[in-house]
Amino acid sequence: DASENKVHRQRKAGPKAEKKKAKKEKDETLDPRQRNPRAFAFHSVNKVAKRVRRTMDIQERKKHIPVVDRAPVEPPPILIAVVGPPKVGKSTVIQCLVRNFTRHKISRVNGPVTIVSGKKRRLTIVECNNDVNSMIDLAKVADLVLLLVDASFGFEMEIFEFLNICQVHGFPKIMGVLTHLDMIKNVKALRKTKTKLKHRFWTEVYQGAKLFYLSGMVGEEYLKTEIHNLGRFISVMKFRPLAWRTTHPHLITDRFEDVTEPELIRQNPCCDRSVCLYGYVRGTHLKNHSQIHIPGCGDFAVSDASILPDPCPLPDQEKKRTLNEKERLIYAPMSGVGGIMYDKDAVYIDLQGSHHLAQQDQKSANPLVSSIIDAQETLDSKMASSQMTIMQGGQAMTSEEWQSEEMSNPREVLVEENGRSRRKAVFADEDEHEEGSGEEEEDEEEEEEDEEEGEERDVSMFENELDALLSESHEGTAPANTSEDFEFADDSDDDDDVQLFTGKKSKGKMNGMKREEADEEEGMDVEEGSDEEEEDGEEEEEEDEEEEEEESEVDEVKTPTQKKVKSESRDIMLNYNIKELKDKNDEVKGEEEEETGEESILFLLSFCLKWKENLLEKASESFLRRQKETPNLRKLVYGNVVEEEDEEDEEEQLGGLFKSGGGTEGGEKRAGAMNGTDCSKFVLHSMRDWDLEEVTECIRDCFVTGKWEADKDAETLLDKDDEMFGDFEDLETGDTFSGKQEEEEEDE
Numbered sequence: 001d002a003s004e005n006k007v008h009r010q011r012k013a014g015p016k017a018e019k020k021k022a023k024k025e026k027d028e029t030l031d032p033r034q035r036n037p038r039a040f041a042f043h044s045v046n047k048v049a050k051r052v053r054r055t056m057d058i059q060e061r062k063k064h065i066p067v068v069d070r071a072p073v074e075p076p077p078i079l080i081a082v083v084g085p086p087k088v089g090k091s092t093v094i095q096c097l098v099r100n101f102t103r104h105k106i107s108r109v110n111g112p113v114t115i116v117s118g119k120k121r122r123l124t125i126v127e128c129n130n131d132v133n134s135m136i137d138l139a140k141v142a143d144l145v146l147l148l149v150d151a152s153f154g155f156e157m158e159i160f161e162f163l164n165i166c167q168v169h170g171f172p173k174i175m176g177v178l179t180h181l182d183m184i185k186n187v188k189a190l191r192k193t194k195t196k197l198k199h200r201f202w203t204e205v206y207q208g209a210k211l212f213y214l215s216g217m218v219g220e221e222y223l224k225t226e227i228h229n230l231g232r233f234i235s236v237m238k239f240r241p242l243a244w245r246t247t248h249p250h251l252i253t254d255r256f257e258d259v260t261e262p263e264l265i266r267q268n269p270c271c272d273r274s275v276c277l278y279g280y281v282r283g284t285h286l287k288n289h290s291q292i293h294i295p296g297c298g299d300f301a302v303s304d305a306s307i308l309p310d311p312c313p314l315p316d317q318e319k320k321r322t323l324n325e326k327e328r329l330i331y332a333p334m335s336g337v338g339g340i341m342y343d344k345d346a347v348y349i350d351l352q353g354s355h356h357l358a359q360q361d362q363k364s365a366n367p368l369v370s371s372i373i374d375a376q377e378t379l380d381s382k383m384a385s386s387q388m389t390i391m392q393g394g395q396a397m398t399s400e401e402w403q404s405e406e407m408s409n410p411r412e413v414l415v416e417e418n419g420r421s422r423r424k425a426v427f428a429d430e431d432e433h434e435e436g437s438g439e440e441e442e443d444e445e446e447e448e449e450d451e452e453e454g455e456e457r458d459v460s461m462f463e464n465e466l467d468a469l470l471s472e473s474h475e476g477t478a479p480a481n482t483s484e485d486f487e488f489a490d491d492s493d494d495d496d497d498v499q500l501f502t503g504k505k506s507k508g509k510m511n512g513m514k515r516e517e518a519d520e521e522e523g524m525d526v527e528e529g530s531d532e533e534e535e536d537g538e539e540e541e542e543e544d545e546e547e548e549e550e551e552s553e554v555d556e557v558k559t560p561t562q563k564k565v566k567s568e569s570r571d572i573m574l575n576y577n578i579k580e581l582k583d584k585n586d587e588v589k590g591e592e593e594e595e596t597g598e599e600s601i602l603f604l605l606s607f608c609l610k611w612k613e614n615l616l617e618k619a620s621e622s623f624l625r626r627q628k629e630t631p632n633l634r635k636l637v638y639g640n641v642v643e644e645e646d647e648e649d650e651e652e653q654l655g656g657l658f659k660s661g662g663g664t665e666g667g668e669k670r671a672g673a674m675n676g677t678d679c680s681k682f683v684l685h686s687m688r689d690w691d692l693e694e695v696t697e698c699i700r701d702c703f704v705t706g707k708w709e710a711d712k713d714a715e716t717l718l719d720k721d722d723e724m725f726g727d728f729e730d731l732e733t734g735d736t737f738s739g740k741q742e743e744e745e746e747d748e
């Protein structure tokens, strides 16, 4: 019977009980992982390896060279500059960001706006005016730049002006923001634009630079989620400020007050003024009575500096995650926010513009200020209209003309749009790309039904190229294959056309990799801020995946055409094609659409053999051309050159052998004057016979043995030396020797 079984009784004494007790005590000291290691063993080796690698990556990246941290316990707000061309949406972005952080709406953005964005961070947002001076001032001090680009229009010159300025002052952190994306209705065009702008932005800033998309507007505001993401990114971003900036005290003025006695101004409007500047001190400590520089005004001495209560303090340190409504402060004195302001010695009440008129009167009373306000032209426009002669006797050039000559620099194209003139930035490679783009789109629409999107674009591009070549062969005009033609392909940088043939795959992958790294870095920054950011990281990864998909699409398209073209001269041929595509794309579009791919490739092969014809002739032609183009060193060094009189004869002589290249009359004349024979080359006409007496005689005088003029003759000079330095006294013996005496002794 079960009920009769003896119940188990635990031992309370004896060796067994002691053993059990000791084990229990030991277990209590261990953590669950040690007590039960099997429960915590990993299940997937790959996952663990990935996790370990990631942790180590993050740890490794943290090992920066230590920077001296001069920031006070409560650091000044981070300065965010919003830069972009006119009407791109700068004010709107600032308004939306302020609303996102503070639930406060500012009707007009004027001057810096300071907000509390988190428990430990404040932001000062400044809108940058569209003149070079404002850009320079802001590039010097900004921690982060939001570079706004109107995606429906493309890059404008203001962007590149600002980037150039940054190159001089040191780059702050730059984030691109694309606006007006809702103006692009076609989904495909939208995607294309995004990719194109992204790659150009990466080229200008760095590979993997963060680009935000503001895809549309609701009323007068951007989409809340997008602004929220942008704000979150800004508020957790880490900065590595530039060394120069952190070692120099500077102050960004939030507000200024002219405290000169009105009576003094009345007596003399140009009298010295006393001005109070209010702002957070950044960099290092600012000493009282020190010398300061105010950009645009000059150098001054501080008469007094004092500490004011923080107008926009950080919340008290409490253990909670988010800010409450009261802590979401905003300080924008020049935008008229808040109504009441407390200063060192006064309280100001904002009268909402009723004092506006009085201010205007003040402006008109002061001719200096009003002349600055009324200035129509900025420094850069004055610079643009000034001219400079680069070569002696050459044409004077404006800076615009000079810039347009440089292929790598963006060219400025003025575009009139709704009565607004905008300065579009066009790159040499983009230009040609865009010329064909209209047709390309038409093509795409036709083929849309049967083909995949990516394939469509690249294959059609290749077909265009073949068409161009075929039509040319029908016209019977075989182009001259000069070295220049081949060099052209190397010049074009990241053009799609080139990427199709010249190993784009590896380049694309590299970009992808770099971007991943950059994203991870940002991901790391984000991770420490809040766990919400992990979502962002995921989004990023998704984006990356999309990128990779796009790239793989391009790769797939490449294979069928590339496999067939495997001759040794492939590179030359393909580069040649690219050049031709650029030149002839417009002319012959659509003429030979029925050609099949194989025929075209056969033609290409035969074409590449044609290239080898008449090599000798072409080489000599190119040699002559190069000779003509070499600059005349004699002219460069000595200024004037005696013209070669027998130029004509020479030309005739050359004409017997080769035909010189054509050119305009004026051009030839100028080339003749500039490009004489290179005098730095030593030309040996005939050897001298050194056995002849006259010939050896002619070099005798080059040496001291020769008969020279009296004042240069070696013997006479030696005699003179003796007269001057001949006498000396032996200090040990006390004997005095004279040069003359010695000579006499020697003679004896």
Ligand SMILES: Nc1nc2c(ncn2[C@@H]2O[C@H](COP(=O)(O)OP(=O)(O)OP(=O)(O)O)[C@@H](O)[C@H]2O)c(=O)[nH]1
Pocket: 084, 085, 086, 087, 088, 089, 090, 091, 092, 093, 179, 180, 181, 182, 183, 214, 215, 216, 217, 220
């Ligand atoms: N459709 C559309 N309109 C936009 C977008 N962004 C801005 N706008 C509009 O563009 C106009 C100009 O915007 P602002 O924010 O004043 O531009 P801004 O850069 O501050 O202009 P300035 O200060 O004059 O240089 C406003 O009417 C906005 O509503 C956008 O993404 N899509």
